[in-house]
């Protein structure tokens with residue numbers, strides 16, 4: 001089991017770092033903004049909710065951060081490429097660099113697609129509710145975010161960089177991105193896609209951009225997204241994260257230069273890298289000979305296989 005331990009002393013390295021975050025107006029994103037601010041980071045967060053975004057910005061700006069953290073909010077619809085770009089511009093224009101990029105925005109499952117009580121030979125003839133918007137928020141926007149983040153984290157020659165700080169992208173998937181998730185068809189498809197984005201980045205971004213990439217996969221976390229099942233969850237004494245638990249795991253991925261290519265399952269406040277087991281057991285599930293050929297194939301394809309333990 002590859003547990004990821006959060007280190008307060010490493011988190012202190014966030015002081016003075018420039019962080020861009022989407023989906024920061026409430027829930028996990030807002031908890032992460034608060035933590036970043038408390039460690040003295042300069043946080044530029046975007047969200048569709050203007051009311052919650054401004055409220056959080058005002059509450060943090062009025063509470064003096066002993067560590068010197070600052071917060072800036074901009075309304076962003078993550079489906080809109082230029083709005084995401086403008087958020088990164090805010091940070092880059094003010095500080096001349098971006099150090100960490102965190103994607104948190106997400107939405108739940110649309111209804112009217114797979115419910116067995118509603119789906120039959122008659123109803124299937126009618127086109128279902130559009131699903132594109134959901135996929136756009138939960139997956140397409142993550143690809144926009146990752147591409148824009150790479151460019152800004154890399155910056156340009158002559159930009160003032162912070163010595164010894166390992167820049168990174170942290171994406172937010174879900175337990176529904178690594179296992180089956182009953183009833184979550186569009187959500188789970190998109191969240192598996194986020195893991196795909198992280199896996200595509202992990203051999204490539206460190207080599208080509210000097211940027212690490214990790215994904216956070218929360219299990220049940222106490223935000224409005226869980227409202228429908230929270231009662232039974234608590235009654236059954238199931239592991240429940242606070243939004244801060246997940247935020248701390250996001251911070252750990254941001255500050256620990258040894259973490260790249262992890263998918264961190266967060267459950268009951270603890271974090272476990274699920275990729276380590278998949279990679280380590282490659283010869284078992286793929287077979288000895290095919291796994292050898294596969295790793296050689298990865299080298300031929302230019303991926304180096306350097307993120308898989310041999």
Ligand SMILES: NC(=O)c1ccc[n+]([C@@H]2O[C@H](COP(=O)([O-])OP(=O)(O)OC[C@H]3O[C@@H](n4cnc5c(N)ncnc54)[C@H](O)[C@@H]3O)[C@@H](O)[C@H]2O)c1
Nearest residue numbers: 023026027028047048077078105106174218220221223225
């Ligand atoms: N709560 C959980 O149990 C749980 C579990 C697994 C994964 N997650 C993931 O964690 C992330 C945060 O979720 P949360 O539980 O804090 O939910 P939340 O609803 O409290 O917060 C999500 C935030 O994203 C913002 N957002 C939604 N659509 C947007 C858009 N188009 N543009 C900009 N902002 C947008 C919302 O306004 C909100 O502030 C999501 O990606 C979610 O899928 C949550």
